[in-house]
Amino acid sequence: MILRFSLPFRTAWGQRLMVCGSEPSLGHWNPDQALPLRYHPDSGRWMHEISVPDDQPGTIAYKYVLVDERDNSRQQEWGPNRTVAYDGRQFSQLVLEDFWRAPAEPENELFTAAFTRALFRRPAKTNTPASTARIADSVVRFQLEAPRVELGQQLCVLGSDAALGAWDGRKALVLTDSAYPTWTAEVALEQPELAVRYKYGIWDPQEKKLVQLEAGDDRVLEPFTERRTLRLRADDKFRYLSTWRGAGVALPVFALRSNRGLGVGEFPDLKLLVDWAVSTGMKLVQILPINDTVATHTWVDSYPYAAISVFALHPQYLHLDAVAPLQDAAAQQEMETLRQQLNSLDFVDYEPVMQAKWKYIKQLYQQEKAAFLADPEFQAYYQEQRAWLKPYAAFSGLRDRFNTADFQQWPEEYRTPALVDQLTQENAPDFDDFGVHFFTQFHLDKQLREAVEYARQHGVVLKGDLPIGIYRHSVDAWTQPELYHMHQQAGAPPDDFSTTGQNWRFPTYNWERMAEDGYAWWKQRMGQLARYFDALRIDHILGFFRIWEIPEHSVEGLLGHFSPALPLSQQEIQQRLGWFDYSRLCEPHIRWHTLQRIFHGQAQAVFDEFMEDAGAHGAIRLREHVRTQRQVEAVFQEKTTADPTNADHYKWLRTGLYQLINDVLFVPDDLQPGHYHPRITLNKSNSFAELDEESRWRLYDGIYVDFFYHRHEGFWREQGLVKLPPVRYATDMLICGEDLGMVPESVPGVMKALGILGLNIQRMPSNPNTEFGHPNDAPYLSVVSPGSHDMSTLRGWWEEDRQITQRFFETILGHHGEQAPYYCEAPVVREIVTQHLHSPAMWAIFPLQDLLAMSPELRRTNPQDEQINVPANPQHFWKYRMHLPLEELNYNFVFNNELKVIVEGSGR
Incomplete structure (x- = not known):
């Protein structure tokens, strides 16, 4: 053949x-x-x-x-x-x-799971039309890949040959979706010796008629008369009349409120949010990371980006009632009382919630243990997930046994995972310490997958969140430390969120080691996320091009540098600057007037305790025990513990010393001796201000600008093209990248080439020459949003700076010459939401708080209570919770219908 x-x-x-x-x-x-x-x-x-x-x-x-x-x-x-x-x-x-x-091609993203599993899923296959192949000399199989066909509709071919209807819309050849998103039909043409003109169309099987013909010129099938031949005509894309656009809502799972919850959002609550999404025309629900973050059993664990496992789910999201009723009537009554108490709070009281969850999880485990361990469904789950599940259960049990997740503090025999198999055997004497985590993860997985399937059945995409880093005291670091640079810290350079940068304290990735096995860890991680999500937000996608790497002795982010990078040699600096003096360029530039400016009347006391004379020209240096920020942090932690009444004063002193330590112009490279990185935002430093004019010009215009905006573009592009494809193509999820901040010029091109959607936040435009972004300027492969979980809500932002608000009101909303309202009233919010909905971007996604702000009755009284995270505060308590139950929101038919009209009116 x-x-x-x-x-x-x-x-x-x-x-x-x-x-x-x-x-x-x-x-x-x-x-x-x-x-x-x-x-x-x-x-x-x-x-x-x-x-x-x-x-x-x-x-x-x-x-x-x-x-x-x-x-x-x-x-x-x-x-x-x-x-x-x-x-x-x-x-x-x-x-x-x-x-x-x-x-x-933009249409390629229609083949991702967001569209094929949720938005246009086809749960029931249509009957395959009978093939004419057996009775014809020559057969044409029309084949077209087209995911964007509404349920209840089919594709068809209409053309000039009688077998294709002879352009009669009632006689079109209907294709089968048995291999969806590929559509096929086989036919013997009546006149194969003639060229056939044809088009694909949308067919209504109920009305048995063509309802829409694709755009563009006719397709042409050349004449063909050879016998016993099958022509497989694999055509190129259905030509839609318009691009597909959708709207979505964003809210963390912990912030969901329902009458059945236990003081925090739980996985079954996602079904209620999906119901609301359907009633308002929303096609997507976006959440924050949902991995287990239990490291300290305190409110510090509320930070969702510091997971102790990139695979395990957080126990706080388990709905206990769905596991099994408590057979102890007193315990059941006690839980109901706690439910009322915790649900009456207007925030997530993390520690009491988790104490209650663990108490009843352990009771349910003992109550259900025998049946659970014998359950074939659990056994199948265990066999499929044991590669990460066993180390996670062992780690969690040891964390509680030794009262710390820092495995370096455990007894020596447990500092590596060598005993995992032994600890997690069912016949081990302490098995229950670990088996309870098998039990919890199994039920969490079951409940989340039920919510995912519910969303898909209702045509709603569930979008997850991939944190860029891993937690230092995690199962991942315990089991595979070779994949990370444990002596470094990941973060972000200064931006609108934080003027001193962000230090996430996560280890950075050892990309060279990860590449040796084809990025197997990343592929496994993405595969686990695809178990639950059809779309994914990659947090800080810039980290795949370069990460902001901070030395372990720093607390803030200013003394970091991009990694990988091309640091400057001492010789290159000397050539371009005209001189090189290590102490002047690389050590804190401290003079007496600097101390007076920072510490005012306490300058002498600060000098006496923490500093010493450094010799010539009035130079001052920090004493040896406070020359790094980590040393300063330890000193003031001890002072605060001994004298908590002066905590605010100690914090002020500590911040001033941090500022002095940051006051350098170059940061030495830790891998290449004699090479240096210009300190980020060095032009805002006191050390820079005290240089002579020519040195300032040579340093900033001649070195700094070139280093941060030109030197690395091709280098970082290559990094992204090596690291991102294995992650991008590990699954068929729709991938969106959070590309805010200091974005290299090469990033948008690489993301477009890989079909990764960018993010457009109106208050953080990608164009540094504009104050606000306009949703109309967003490209199709992108997400537009008025804000994110790292920002204040629209109402909160509106009240922060009256001058900024006024400029936004006039230039972006078009109210030239009008006085902006003092508060962000419902009509203003509606304007902003509508503006985003009419953007050409594929997705417009809104924080739920901003959508509710369109209703004077539903909005929260104080907008300051709606902000989820404050990035400038590394000790922020993530406790935001909806102020009204989802059940109540779903019954607010008037508002829901009004929102649906706005969404549908925008063409989404």
Whole structure:
């Protein structure tokens, strides 16, 4: 049997096409042995034939590859491998009439799980039309990949041949979705010797008629008269009349409020939020990370980005009643009383909530233990998840046994995971210390997957959140420390959130080690997230290009540097600056007038306790025990413990000493001696201000600007193109990147090439020359939003700075010459929301607080109580909770319908 490959493609000089696949003649997936195609100028097609056995059916998989001999590069076409079944007993020839699947096309994202599993899922397959292949000499199989077809509709082909309806919309050839999102139909043309003009359309099976024909020119099928031939016409994309756009709502799971909760949002509450999304026209629910963060059993664990496991779910989200009723009537009554007490609070009181959860989880475990361990569903879950589940259970049990998650403080025999198998055996004497975590994770997984399936059935996408870092005292660091630089800290350079940068205290990644096994850890992590989510937000996606790496002796972020980077050698600095003096450039520049400015009347006392004369020109240096911020932190922690009544004063002194330590112009590179990074925002430092004018100009314009905005662009682009693809293509989730802050110029291009949606926040425009972004300027492959969990809400922001508010009111909302209202009233919020909904961006996603702000009756009284996180405060308590139950919100038909009208009116 002959298989003929046929692909129309216009190449540039030096380019050629090959096909690589599963057959020996296609190279067995070895690109170096792929089959070269030959160009036929008369048809504009690249073609070649191979032979396959004709005595039995078979299947081949293949993909086209564009080879550019100018740079020896190879580019595979976009999408999964093509597969085709053949049967030589039926046909003597199979002609594969394909089209190149171009990467970086907006329509490609319609093939992600967000669309195929949720928005356009097709739970019931339609009947496959009977094929005419057995009774015809020549058959055409029309094939089109098209996920964007509403449930209850089908695709069809309408064309000039009588077998395609002869342009009569009532007689179109209907395609089957049995291989959705691929649609197919086989037909014997009435006049195959003639060219056929045709188009795809949307078919209503109830009305049995064509309801929409695709845009663009007619497609053309060339004449073909060869006998016993199957022509597989794999056409290129349905040509929609408009792009698809949707709206969504964002809220952390812990912030959900329901009457059945226990002082915190729980996974079943997501179903209530999905109900509300459906009633308001929302197509997506976005949440924050939901991994277990229990490290200290205190409110500090409320921080959702410091997970002790990137795989385990947080026990706070378990709905106890859905596990089993407590058989102890007194305990059940006690839990009901606690439910009323905790649900009456207007915030998540983390510690009492978690104490209650653990108390009843342990009771339920003992009550259900025998049946649970014998449950086939649990056994299947255990076998599938044990690679991470066993180490996690062991870690959690040891954390509680030794009262710390810092495994370096555990007895020596437990500082590595060598005893995991022994500890987690069912017959081990202390098995219950670990088995309770098997029990908890199994039920958390079960409840979350039920909520996910509920969302998919209702056409709603559940969007998760991937933290960029891992927690230092986590299962991941315990089991695979070689994957991380434990001696470094990850964070973010100064931005609108924090003028001194952010120090997340997470270790940075050892990317070189991760690459050795093809980024297996990342692929496993993404696979676990895909178990629950059809879309994903990658937190701080810039970290895949370069991370802000902070030395372990720093508390704040100013003394960090980008990693990887191209630091400056001492010789290069000397050439460009004209001089090099280590003590002047790399050590804190402290003079007496600086102390007076920072510490005022206490300057002398501060000097006497913490400083000493450094010699010439009035130079002052810190004493040896306070030369790093970590040393200063330890000193004042001890002072505060001994004298808590003066805590505020000690905090003020500590901040002043931090400021002095930050006052340097270059940061030494920790890997390359004699190489240096300019300190971020050095132009705002006291040390910079006290340089002579020429040195300031040479340092800032000649070194700093080039270093941060030009020197690394190509270098960081290469980093992103190496690290991001394994993560991006590990699953079929729709991927969105949080690309705020100091964004290298190469980032948007790499994200677009990989089909990763960017984020556009109106108050943090990507263009540094504009004060506010306009949603109308957002590209299609992006998300627009008025804010994020790291910001104040619209109402809170509106009251922060009257001058900024006035400029926004006039320039962005168009109220020129009008006085902006003092408070962000409901009509103003409605304007902002509507403006975002009409953006060309694929998604407009709103914090729930901002949507409720459109209703004077539903909005919270004090907008300051609605902010989820304050990035400038590293000790922030994440305790925000909705002020009204979801049950009540779902019954507010008037507001819900008004919002739905606005959403649908925008075309979303």
